Amino acid sequence: MAFPQVPAHQQAEMMARMEEMQTKESLRSYNMLVERCFTHCVSAFRSKSLDAKETTCIERCAEKFMKNTQRVGQRFAELQAATVPMPPQ
Amino acid sequence: MSWFGGGSPSGPDPMFLARTEIEMYNDLFVKMSATCISKCRSNYKEPDMNIGEQSCVDRCTGKYMEAQEKVGDVMRKVNEQHAQQQQAMQGMQGR
Numbered sequence: 623m624a625f626p627q628v629p630a631h632q633q634a635e636m637m638a639r640m641e642e643m644q645t646k647e648s649l650r651s652y653n654m655l656v657e658r659c660f661t662h663c664v665s666a667f668r669s670k671s672l673d674a675k676e677t678t679c680i681e682r683c684a685e686k687f688m689k690n691t692q693r694v695g696q697r698f699a700e701l702q703a704a705t706v707p708m709p710p711q
Numbered sequence: 712m713s714w715f716g717g718g719s720p721s722g723p724d725p726m727f728l729a730r731t732e733i734e735m736y737n738d739l740f741v742k743m744s745a746t747c748i749s750k751c752r753s754n755y756k757e758p759d760m761n762i763g764e765q766s767c768v769d770r771c772t773g774k775y776m777e778a779q780e781k782v783g784d785v786m787r788k789v790n791e792q793h794a795q796q797q798q799a800m801q802g803m804q805g806r
Contacts (some may be wrong), residue, residue, distance in 0.1 A: 642724075642731075646734075655786075663748055667751065667767045670770045670774070671777055671804065677781060681785050684785040688790075689789065
């Protein structure tokens with residue numbers, strides 16, 4: 623069972639809730655990323671659109687942040703697996 | 712503009728999707744306001760915005776929306792790459 627503390631007949635509902643949480647979290651993270659990268663990369667407002675330098679900066683910022691998040695996720699999963707004992711079969 | 716390009720028939724609850732989309736638009740607006748205010752204010756001496764601050768905010772919102780699009784493209788690209796890597800790894804393990 624994916625969620626040992628939840629009874630069998632509620633597993634599907636728990637899975638749906640988890641997907642909802644993941645969707646919400648990825649959108650929240652998207653907005654946070656835009657704010658962070660914009661704040662870091664854009665300082666001048668001479669025109670209404672991004673210039674080439676700002677665009678490159680934002681794209682690199684976003685990519686680096688996402689790859690960071692993925693790597694942290696991998697390490698987190700590894701560490702969780704190491705500390706949580708396997709349930710008895 | 713929608714974050715959700717249409718899901719499967721037995722996919723997530725449409726009420727949840729609609730609510731989430733509204734919340735995220737609101738979040739975007741709040742963040743954009745705060746960012747542009749802090750980037751564009753010149754002083755707190757007067758309550759009215761001067762011409763410089765006004766045009767700065769106009770440009771800031773334009774740039775912010777553009778940045779939103781660019782970051783969305785990057786996220787999609789990185790997620791696709793990651794999904795492909797995962798599939799490749801699972802394919803190798805399956806053998």
